[in-house]
Amino acid sequence: MLFDLPDASTLYRALVERDEAFDGRAYVCVATTGVFCRLTCPARKPLPQNCTFVATIGECIEAGFRPCKRCHPLQPAAAADPTIATLLAALDARPERRWSEGDIARMGFDLSTVRRAFKRQFGMTFLDMARHRRLREGFETLAGGGSVIEAQQEAGFQSASAFRAAFARLLGCAPGDIAGRGALLADWIGTPLGDMIAISSPSHLHLLEFVERRALPTEIARLRQRAKGDLGIGPSAATERIRAELGAFFAGRSAVFETPLALDGSAFTRAVWAELRQIPPGATVSYSEIARRLGQPAAIRAVARANGANQLALVIPCHRVIGADGSLTGYGGGLWRKQRLLEIEQQFRRNGMAPAAVAGG
Incomplete structure (x- = not known):
């Protein structure tokens, strides 16, 4: 853990x-x-x-x-297992390759053996490792002002169409549609629980989601529509602020998020979100409890829908809502991640660092 x-x-x-x-x-x-x-x-x-x-x-x-290229943290695992060493060397030699299980089999390796070895040593599969490496490099090139073709090459995609398709699966649009500056800016934030996408105006955070969330492309499409297509890639003051607050959260220093938020939802939905922000870190409540607090005890399903419509993960802490029977229930970032977030927040509670969240924007 x-x-x-x-x-x-x-x-x-x-x-x-x-x-x-x-x-x-x-x-x-x-x-x-x-x-x-x-x-x-x-x-x-x-x-x-x-x-x-x-x-x-x-x-x-x-x-x-x-x-790191100084301490080579992958080397001990490679030295301990020739299979891992061979595949890591192959990945370094061909980072642009769209690696598949067929490639691994053609190299003479048993798929289940490789999967177990990488999961045991790294907590992820070889194919997961290759995919993360490719897309992160391309996104960062675009965020730094590079062209789409430079991002494609940096990400190791020989085909422009393959890069566009991979990028579109993540963000719901082609890289050329959001490259450069815009009224809203998308940026990539790494966290100990996985990569996140943040979209901000200069002053307010509009979206913060884990990249695996299935609704992410749809959420980004809605933001692009509201911004009349004026969505770019790069840092903003609001994104840098939430990046620092996330760093403090995962480092165990602070559970308070004060970045101003741009909230788009009905009056009821916004009321649910405001109530979520009053749940102290380390605590959980049920959907029925939220409905009761809002004075609408029969609106349990409406509360659940508002919870699911949240596109500001962690900041609006929908992970603190559980089923009436104590089950974790659904979470767009994955139930394993919800469990980890609740475990992290128990540290704040035990250390007396669990103030009510501060409402932003």
Whole structure:
């Protein structure tokens, strides 16, 4: 689990001292460089506020971080397993390849053996690793002002059509439709629980979702329509603010989100969202309880629909709503992620850091 690790101050001290006792047991994700390292890395040490510590390499990769070229955090697993070493070398040699199970089989490997080996060492499959590597590189090139063709090449796609299709599956539109600046700007935020897409105006956050959410392309299409197509890629002040607040949340420093929010919904939906923001971190309530608090005890299904319409994950904490029987029920980011978020927030509660959330915008 995420908090089976020692506290962040202990791990940061281990990083500074290059304590070999933690080698392979914990990894540091550095927000300012986008890389992850072993705690024995010889590189210059980042500031503590830019560090997030996790237990597995898979968590680093799923959060969008790349392996450090100084400490090579993938090497121990490769040295321990020739199958992993061969496939990692193949990925490095052909990052542009659209890897498939057929490719793995043609290299003479048993698919189930490879799947178990990568899941055991990294917490993710080889194909997952290859996919994350490709799309993140392309998105960051666009966010940095690069052209679509530069993003395609950086992402390792030989075919422009293949890059457009992969990008469209993620964001619901072709990269050329949102490349450059716009009234709203999309940006990529890595977290210990996976990559997120943020869309902001200069002053307000309009969307924050995990990239796996099935409704993400539809949500982005609605935002593009409301912005009359004026959606671009790049950083904004609001996105940088929520990035910092997410970093503080996952580092265990703060559970308060104060980034101003642009809320679009009916009066009832907005009332549900406001009520969600009053649930303290570490606490959970049922849909029926929310309906009761709003003075409409029969509106349980309407509350559930408003909960599902939330497109500001974590900031409007719909993950804190559970079934009347205590079950986790649905969550657009995945039930495993909902469970992890609730576990993270228990730390704030135990440490006396669980104030009511502050309403934004």
